[in-house]
Amino acid sequence: MKSFLELENALQEKSNLGKITFAVPCPYEESILVALSEGTRKGFCKGVLVGDCRKIEETAKKSNIELTPFEIVEEKEDAVAIERSCELLEDDAVSCLMKGLVHTGAFLKGILQRKNLLTSSLLTHVAVYEIPDRDLLFVSDPSIMVQPTIEQKKIIILNALHVMRQIGISHRRVAVLSSVEAPAPAVPSSVEAFEIVRDLRPSLSQEEYIEGPLALDNAFSLEAAALKGLSGPVAGKANLFIVPSLDAGNIFCKGLTYIGNFPSAGIVAGTRKPVVLTSRSAGKEERYHSMLLACLMA
Amino acid sequence: MKSFLELENALQEKSNLGKITFAVPCPYEESILVALSEGTRKGFCKGVLVGDCRKIEETAKKSNIELTPFEIVEEKEDAVAIERSCELLEDDAVSCLMKGLVHTGAFLKGILQRKNLLTSSLLTHVAVYEIPDRDLLFVSDPSIMVQPTIEQKKIIILNALHVMRQIGISHRRVAVLSSVEAPAPAVPSSVEAFEIVRDLRPSLSQEEYIEGPLALDNAFSLEAAALKGLSGPVAGKANLFIVPSLDAGNIFCKGLTYIGNFPSAGIVAGTRKPVVLTSRSAGKEERYHSMLLACLMA
Structure with a gap:
């Protein structure tokens, strides 16, 4: 889509x-x-x-x-x-x-x-963007959880994947974002991303892929990913970006909307309807x- | 410019x-x-x-x-x-x-x-973006400091203002970003932004204005700022965005570069040359x- x-x-x-x-x-x-x-x-x-x-x-x-x-x-x-x-x-x-x-x-x-x-222990939010020549881009959670824990981030991901399934997105490629593309103790979000990916990967369905930590360039651009030697089903072609915090997600999403002028939408995840x-x-x-x-x- | x-x-x-x-x-x-x-x-x-x-x-x-x-x-x-x-x-x-x-x-x-x-106790980084119909947009610090303290954020701001002066940007309008536009204890970066603005404002020159906390929409868009009842020299027309953390700045800046395709540049701040x-x-x-x-x- x-x-x-x-x-x-x-x-x-x-x-x-x-x-x-x-x-x-x-x-x-x-x-x-x-x-x-x-x-x-x-x-x-x-x-x-x-x-x-x-x-x-x-x-x-x-x-x-x-x-x-x-x-x-x-x-x-x-x-x-x-x-x-x-x-x-x-x-x-x-x-x-x-x-x-x-x-x-x-x-x-x-x-x-x-x-x-x-249907979930957390209400989270999913923003959706239309970027030229790309699959619709899903971002979570840019609106509700301020500084989610690792466990909460896992729920954010599962909630967002459920939304994507309901909408009819067949291949779901999750990038757990940080500022760097390898776990580094100096950047806590990168270590968290590593743990989240390790814990969640075994439970995902066949149409779902997860990678992280990924920096945004490596998640979005095949060229940037190739420069860092990253391949696989997610790097450079992720369609679900998991942001490390509210601040990061909010500023990123508002940048896409107000500076990039990309068409957008938003939906709550974790509800029965x-x-x-x-x-x-x-x-x-x-x-x-x-x-x-x-x-x-x- | x-x-x-x-x-x-x-x-x-x-x-x-x-x-x-x-x-x-x-x-x-x-x-x-x-x-x-x-x-x-x-x-x-x-x-x-x-x-x-x-x-x-x-x-x-x-x-x-x-x-x-x-x-x-x-x-x-x-x-x-x-x-x-x-x-x-x-x-x-x-x-x-x-x-x-x-x-x-x-x-x-x-x-x-x-x-x-x-020339400064901290080396920081300033990214610069060319956005259509806008003054050049400066962002700091999206690359070096992972989770700067309030005092470090003040230095980030002063370093960036120095860079802007050297480049010849005559009116410098600083937005200290958060996810919300009023200090809220639930969002620590908003409280920090409030303190930073209060502390720095008296020492800035006549051509320098600072506001915060501002959400990105209110910092960038006059329309969004007006909707929130925000006016003054910064809201809706900031040309220096101070990001709350490395994660927020890095993801935002890479979004502008890789998703928005806006022309960019980068320079270190805090050096004599x-x-x-x-x-x-x-x-x-x-x-x-x-x-x-x-x-x-x-």
Whole structure:
């Protein structure tokens, strides 16, 4: 899979198309309604807007969005709107959840409180980028875990691989990133990467490969990998980058989005049903791409 | 300054042009000789190649480079070639130093052993990127310090500002990066950024501004900064990004180079005379751009 357009095409072959419903607490942002409206117009999904009717109508008016295709559940309080949305997901009344104009912490807390929604001991985040002439690039975790331990990093990897499988990525090549490509005590992330790879490798499926520590150049570029004498199924062609820390992942991903201008998407990993988590500054494309991921996973 | 071409133009106005000499220990890589040859051909500098004559000749032959414009100092052993190059710099026999095909550690050790070459208690690294429609973007430190303390980060900043002044960047706008834009105890780098900014701000010159913590989107994009209600001389228009750690800086910078394909350069900070430090996988453009920086600083 090389692009979000390919994801959209793949989605059209799904049997449950048009029956996928998104609950969105506090959808008071134009880009949210625009993305949701696009998904509805194309027949991919339906939307359940949970929040203050007046605010929803105001937002729709500003962005010239028709509200008729949507179901609206009136909940004036933000906290209650989050709770109600999570309840709809838990009760299978909707298929997916998408964050509206609410704080990430409050949104994640709402999910964490309903154990039935969780399939993993950790909620983690996966960012997805479309880079020209490459397979879609998955990055985890750039948003939730600040300084994950080795055990937590293993869960981050397993969560992200599960997301990739659900989306339909057949060959999953994991690079556990550091600043160097050999374990060096002076660079703790490189030693951690070595241990993670050693521990996880035996349990991965036939379509899954893992290498690390790898520096980003050696993970991404076949030429750079060759210069360092690195070969194998991952070096130079990884499609899942595991970052050593929140700081590294956040700065890297924001660099891809804001400096590189690469199309992107984001999805929560570790939940029974798809949860879209995009930052407040995300545009309508990022939100729409994220909805595509969720629809494929639903 | 928006591009390396502008740097090249600025260089042409320098009075010492053509007298700037580079010592290069072990220049056994085509891209090194090609970049050096380009600088010589354009009349910017001269080259002193320190190493094994036979290996130098072989490399020159492969890349079809004429060796006549260069001075060659025969030193068969790599370690001795590094030592000899540093000595030439210390004795003012050359104006700049450029790393050849030697290990970064051995190269930096050679410099650190000659106290006369140092102006700072730390050797740090500054990477420079050319991003369309932006001022040249400086990033520090993505290569040397693994997990700098607050005091070390202050030195990283002062070193980088000194480099920018020497290059002729008149307005220097420092963003101390983290994953969030407000100090939060859960994200240690954000608290550190807050302290660094508070401590350094009073001592900076009138043309220098500092803000932090800033997330990368808020440091780079005026739109993203406005969404968060951030204004002032730095948010959205920073031209010096201070990264929280080696991992964050290394992955970010390699992302800009390998995924974003932005033209780049690299220079050591904290030395009395310019030292070019590029990685082994650097191409001839990166090496040539780095030489331009060094020539402007010489």
